Amino acid sequence: MLPPVELFQHLLEGSPLTTFVYSVTARRLLYVSAAYEQLFPGARCADTDADLPRLLSYLPPDDQVYALHCLGQLAAGELCDDLLLRVQPHPEVPLRWLSVQAWPAVGSDGQRLLCGTVQDVTLEQEYLRNADKYMAKKNTTLEILSHDLAGPFTMLQQLATVLDERTQALDDPLVRKLLRVMEATCRDSVNLIRDFVDGEFMDSANVDYKAIRVDLVQNIRQVVDTYQQGEHLVAKHFAFQTSQPTMYVEIDNNKFLQVINNLMSNAIKFTGEGGHIAVGLTQHPDHVLVTVADDGIGIPAHLLPVLFDRFTPARRPGLRGEKTTGLGMHIIETIVRLHHGRIWVESEENVGTTFYIKLPATVVAG
Incomplete structure (x- = not known):
């Protein structure tokens, strides 16, 4: 039988994962498996120590700062999630995603070590991020279409009510029956449309929480762009403002974009034709502030304290009679809390409403 050390060496060398051991004490790499040379074509295991500064330069500046911060946390014995890093040695080379898993250890000689693996997960990440992108677009499109389709049904329902009142004098049972x-x-058609969209929101909220590091500016811009393309369908104007071109946060992308969609859907319900709805992002040293503001009818002051309650008494029909389950705001607050964030609202009747979401920011350059 092979000695344990030799056995494990064969296992490591035959694995497609790049395995490494880094000495925090000596500030040098003690071991890297042969898969390193496949992970970075042209690199040699014998030159890994000299390669480290060059490999770091392959990461975009935001990822360099983030990676060094997280590895510093690990070296200090603090908990840190697995790292997802982007790598691009040259602009003409396609971007790749690397998953880095590492954990602290102590060597037999007392050295503080970082042991871990590096794996290329480009295909998986491209699939997941494209799925997130199209899921967000699907949800946004559903919100727009639900308001667009519900409008004519609501108008016909109101016309039927008026005609029923005006034809009372005819005393024609058939006419009254047809109008009813x-x-x-x-009414059932409007409810069916809204129930379908609400069901999509509920299903998304019930999926297990899975946070990844994303550029929130890019993701929310895509959502607002879709609403802007549908402005003519909902008779509203949409805007997006950001204080920085990129802002990194760790979120469950599907869940959080559903929060944004739901807030924008509510803004549409309570904003008249020609009204304005704006989404804003502001970077602060330790957090990102997201705002969703409208110039609609506002929320009565006595309803604000109970707005996020489960089955809140603050629920009320929209301007077109759109119904509400009373669960939406409660679920929104729950999702925000899952992200270690906070949500609050400011509103004035006949002036408008602004929702604020404060999220922890990941490490940024500078």
Whole structure:
């Protein structure tokens, strides 16, 4: 039987994962497996120590700062999630994603060590991030279409009610029956549309929480862009403002973009035709502030303290009669808390409403 050291060496050398041992004490790499040379073509295991500064330069500046911060946390014995890093040696070379898993250890000679693995997860990340992108676009499109489709049904329902009142003098049972069928059909159709979209929101909220580091500016810009393309369908104007071109946060992308979609959907419900809805992002040293503001009818002051309650008494129909379950705001607050964030609202009747979401920011350059 092979000695344990030799056995483990064969296992490590045959693994597609790049395995490494770094001495925090000596500030040098003690070991790296042969898979390193496949991970970085042209690199040699014997030259790894000299390669480290060059490999760090392959990371975009934001990822360099983030990686050094997280590795510093690990070296200090602090907990740190697995790292997802982007690598691009040259602009003409496609971007790759690396997953780095590391944990602290102590050597037999007392040296403080970092042991871990590096794996190329480019295909997986491209799939997941494209799926997130199209999921967000799907949810946004559903919100727009739900308001667009519900509008004519609501108008027909209101017309049926008026006609029923105006034709009372005819005393024609058939006319009254047809008008009641028309009114009920329109009401059920509006509810069916809204129930479908609300069901999508509930399903998304119930999926297990999975946070990854993302550029929030890019993701929210895509959502707002879709709303801007549908401005003519909902008769509202949408805007997006950001204090920085990029802002990195660790979020469950699907869940958090559903929060943004739901807040924008509520803004649409309570903002008249030609109104304005704006999403803002502001970078602060330790957090990112997200705002969703409208110039709609506002929220009565007595309802603000209970707005985020489960089955809140603050629920009310939209300007077009859109119904609400009373769960939306409660779920939104729950999702924000999952992200270690905080949400609050400021509103004035007949002036407008602004929702604020404060999220912890990941490390940024400078």
